[in-house]
Amino acid sequence: MFSTGSCSLLTPSSYKIKSNYSPSSLSSSFAICSETVPFDDSRRIIHVNDASKRRCECLNLYKELIPYKQAWEWQKSLVQRRYSLIEKEEDSSDTVIVLQHPSVYTLGTGSLEEHMNFDMDNAPFEVYRTERGGEVTYHGPGQIVVYPILNLRHHQMDLHWYLRSLEEVVIRALSSSFSIKASRIEGLTGVWIGNEKIAAIGIRASRWVTYHGLAVNVTANLSPFKHIVPCGIKDKEVTSLKQLLYGTETDTSEVIDSMLIDMAYESLIREFSEVFQVSLDFKFVTDLNL
Template sequence: MNKKVQFSDLGVRDYKDTWEFQEKLFQEILDIKIRNRREELSLETPNHLLFVEHPHVYTLGKSGDIDNLLINEKQLEVKGATFYKINRGGDITYHGPGQLVGYPILDLENFFTDIHKYLRFLEEVIIKVMADYGLKGTRSDGETGVWLDVGTPFARKICAMGVRASRWVTMHGFALNVNSDLGYFDNIVPCGIRGKMVASLNAELKVDKVDEEEVKQKVLKYFAELFEAEIVSKKIETLHL
């Protein structure tokens, strides 16, 4: 089992370009697994973890309801935002500046073959990061992601999650609001859940800006610990393979 994870911080990148790049990495792993099975080989499958920040964009999961997007095409244009229907689980969410988006593209057969456990591990990574900042991140029954003040009228989501998996290979991932403009969430019913708010780390800490590099290092640390992975940094200049 290959527990090395090639890590790349892509910086600010267009959503569609990054999605296509994910698909290429995802397919590369699938192709190796299919070849291994057909030819009775044991070629090693790679694992990847991408960090990225997207310009304003709304994405709707395959089981999502388009009615949860509350603005039309012209209003999207005015707000400088784009919209995509995509192939992850979950409903609608927002990505934008000040948000840390993480895309683990893993062969879970290198770790464990349990999607439920995988999602709980991703949540636990963020819960541990929140604890480092003095915040109590928790899970909400039936609502994937990380929340604050669950069980109160002030429940709010600070990290959304949605994944796709095939043959135990994952893609898509999590979006942690670090220094996000939460006003952009007013244009959607976040994750299709009505009556609940969203949160950002800087707003919770009552500071203008949280050090995003520090947050990234904490996420990497806990990701490596929980998945018992070896993180190997890899610089990527272009998303075209």
């Protein structure tokens, strides 16, 4: 999807883990999917509050389908607040928003219509042109999207470092929770399993304040990617965590899908805290006056 770069609407039985992977951290109740496993809500308690680290507000909506335009407006509002504080030479905490989107295509600053395999006047989903870098991508249910609003003055004023750090978050998350070895491909942005992209990254940074971010395919239906050339790369495919673990995009139970989303979220947010050395302070939308 994505690189550096007004958001406008352009158009209305049992399963087995593939033998390639044997995630050591998966519980037996997770790996043996023929049973109905009650969800233990206590698993989602995440302790990443460290007073020695920079504070980062976390808007945790990873179970929610937030319309793309709404999330973009939230980001823009938070960015404008950072600008105001910078002008006053005041500091503020960072913010990270974690959510899912209803099905939508988004175009970056480098997007070409030839990379969309459909009539723009009859698009299968809403299509937005954004100010993020990169090409066309798809967002939808089952994909965890992370939008960091960071003041890089308090991290590193280096966009290359920032992009590599976002990739590192995903690489570590896949390794620590699922024993999946992901990697980078030289000259391309994102996280890859071989020649298949599992995470797309695309950002905007102005006055060293970041927004937009990364998207990880967890249980997402990948068929909408067939209607575009994802990120403008014609010789690469996309994959998902579910496809890697189970060899399928669709045929797993809701229990398994929910647990995959939970585990992926927990791992991503922990690794985000570690990579960027921030202490997460979990908030509601009303807390942030959005």
